[in-house]
Amino acid sequence: MTDVTFAPAGRLRGSVVAPPDKSISHRAAIFGAMASEPVSITGYLHAEDTHSTLNAVRALGALVEERGEEIVVRGVGLRDPREPDGIIDVGNAGTLMRLLPGWLAAQEGRSFTLDGDASIRRRPVDRIAVPLRQMGAEIEATDGRFPPFTVHGRRLHGTSYEMPVASAQVKSCVLLAGVAAEGATTLIEPQPSRDHTERMLARMGVQLHRSGRHLTISAADELEAESLVVPGDASSAAFWLTAGVLVPNARLLVKNVNVNWTRIGFVRILLRMGGVVVGGLEDPTDDEIPGHEPVSDLDVAAGPLEATTVEPAEVPLAIDELPLVALLGCFAEGETVVRGAEELKVKESDRIATVVDGLNGLGGDLEATDDGFVVRGTGGLRGGEIDAAGDHRIAMLGAIAGLASKEGVTVRGMEAAAVSYPTFTDDLAHLLG
Numbered sequence: 261m262t263d264v265t266f267a268p269a270g271r272l273r274g275s276v277v278a279p280p281d282k283s284i285s286h287r288a289a290i291f292g293a294m295a296s297e298p299v300s301i302t303g304y305l306h307a308e309d310t311h312s313t314l315n316a317v318r319a320l321g322a323l324v325e326e327r328g329e330e331i332v333v334r335g336v337g338l339r340d341p342r343e344p345d346g347i348i349d350v351g352n353a354g355t356l357m358r359l360l361p362g363w364l365a366a367q368e369g370r371s372f373t374l375d376g377d378a379s380i381r382r383r384p385v386d387r388i389a390v391p392l393r394q395m396g397a398e399i400e401a402t403d404g405r406f407p408p409f410t411v412h413g414r415r416l417h418g419t420s421y422e423m424p425v426a427s428a429q430v431k432s433c434v435l436l437a438g439v440a441a442e443g444a445t446t447l448i449e450p451q452p453s454r455d456h457t458e459r460m461l462a463r464m465g466v467q468l469h470r471s472g473r474h475l476t477i478s479a480a481d482e483l484e485a486e487s488l489v490v491p492g493d494a495s496s497a498a499f500w501l502t503a504g505v506l507v508p509n510a511r512l513l514v515k516n517v518n519v520n521w522t523r524i525g526f527v528r529i530l531l532r533m534g535g536v537v538v539g540g541l542e543d544p545t546d547d548e549i550p551g552h553e554p555v556s557d558l559d560v561a562a563g564p565l566e567a568t569t570v571e572p573a574e575v576p577l578a579i580d581e582l583p584l585v586a587l588l589g590c591f592a593e594g595e596t597v598v599r600g601a602e603e604l605k606v607k608e609s610d611r612i613a614t615v616v617d618g619l620n621g622l623g624g625d626l627e628a629t630d631d632g633f634v635v636r637g638t639g640g641l642r643g644g645e646i647d648a649a650g651d652h653r654i655a656m657l658g659a660i661a662g663l664a665s666k667e668g669v670t671v672r673g674m675e676a677a678a679v680s681y682p683t684f685t686d687d688l689a690h691l692l693g
Contacts, residue, residue: 263673264659268666269503281491287359289331290313299487302489352377395418423448451575498526505565537560646670
C-alpha cells in the first residue's frame with residue numbers, strides 16, 4: 261500500500277488533457293469484439309480496469325492489436341464468442357462485469373464464468389440477472405446475487421422491462437442482450453442515465469428508438485464500424501474542475517472533455533453552487549440518439565461556493581462525481597444535501613460510508629443518510645489522513661482535499677487511482693509546477 265501526502269496548494273495553474281473516458285473505452289472494446297469487421301479504436305484508456313476488458317475479449321476469441329495510440333480489435337461477430345477454458349477475470353471493473361453478460365447470455369450452448377477481485381465479489385449482479393432471465397437467460401450467482409457467477413447461453417426473446425432504478429450499466433446489459441434476441445426489446449427508465457451505449461450502437465448500425473422514458477432496440481445481424489474515438493473522461497476531469505474551484509488563485513484549462521449532456525450532471529451542480537466553468541456544454545437531446553460524443557475544453561477558476569440540494573432525478577447523471585459534491589459542500593456556505601443515491605453503496609466501496617467517514621476525519625461535518633448524505637459547510641477542511649479503501653475515486657478525492665486543506669492530507673492506498681487515471685499524480689505535479 262502506497263501512502264502519499266498532498267500539501268496545501270498556494271496556486272494551481274495551467275492546462276491538463278482529460279484522460280480517455282473509461283466508460284466509453286470499456287464499450288469500445290466490447291462492441292469491437294462483437295463486430296463482424298475489424299474496428300480501429302483511437303484514444304483508448306490504458307488503465308487497470310480497461311486492460312481487464314481487453315483481456316476479457318481476448319478470452320472470448322477477439323484479436324487485439326495495440327499500435328501506440330490506436331487499438332485494432334478483430335472481433336468474433338455478434339454470435340460467435342468462444343467458450344473460455346477458465347474464468348473471465350474482470351479485475352475491479354464493474355462496468356465490464358455488468359455489460360458483458362448481456363452479450364454472453366445469447367450464446368446458445370456455451371457457458372461463461374465471470375469473477376474479479378475482492379471488491380467485485382461484494383458487488384451484486386441481481387439487477388442484471390432479473391431482466392436477462394426475463395429474456396430467457398440462465399444465470400447462476402454466488403448466494404443468488406454475487407460473483408463469481410456463470411452465464412449459460414440461451415436463445416433470448418425480446419421483452420419489455422421497467423427498470424426500478426436508473427442505471428446505465430443495467431440498461432447497457434439489456435441492450436446488448438436485445439441486439440441478439442428474437443424480436444424487439446423495450447426498456448422503461450425512471451430517469452435518464454448515461455447514453456454512451458445507445459450512441460455507440462447507433463453508430464454501429466443498430467436500430468434504436470427513444471420516446472420519453474421508453475427505449476426500444478431491434479435485433480441486428482451484425483455490428484459494423486470502421487473506427488471509434490474515445491473522448492476525454494468527464495468523471496476524471498471533474499477532479500480538476502473541483503480543484504480549480506477550491507484551490508485559491510487557481511485557473512485551469514481542462515482539455516478534450518466529453519460534454520455529452522448525460523455525463524455533465526456534476527458540472528450543472530457545480531455551476532449551481534457558484535463554480536466558474538466555461539465551455540461548450542451539450543444541451544439535452546430529447547428523443548434523438550446521436551451517433552457521436554461531443555467534446556470541449558473547459559476553463560475553471562476559484563470562487564466562493566453556496567450549498568445546494570441534489571435531488572434523486574439528478575443522481576444517475578452525476579453518480580460517480582457525488583463524492584466530489586460532498587467535498588465541495590465542506591467548503592460551501594450552508595447545508596448541502598444529496599438524496600436518492602443508494603447506488604453509491606454498491607460501488608468500488610460503500611461510497612456513502614467511505615466519503616462521510618473520510619471527510620469527517622479531515623475536519624468536515626457530514627452525516628450519512630439511508631440514501632445519501634448531508635454536509636454542513638465549515639468553510640474548509642483541516643486535513644489529516646484518509647484511507648482510499650481500494651477505491652480509485654476516493655484516492656483522488658483525498659488528493660484534491662489535501663490541495664484545498666489547511667494542513668494537507670495523506671492518502672493511504674494512493675495506487676488505487678491507477679484503476680481509472682494512471683497519470684493522475686504526474687498531471688497534478690505539472691499543474692503545481
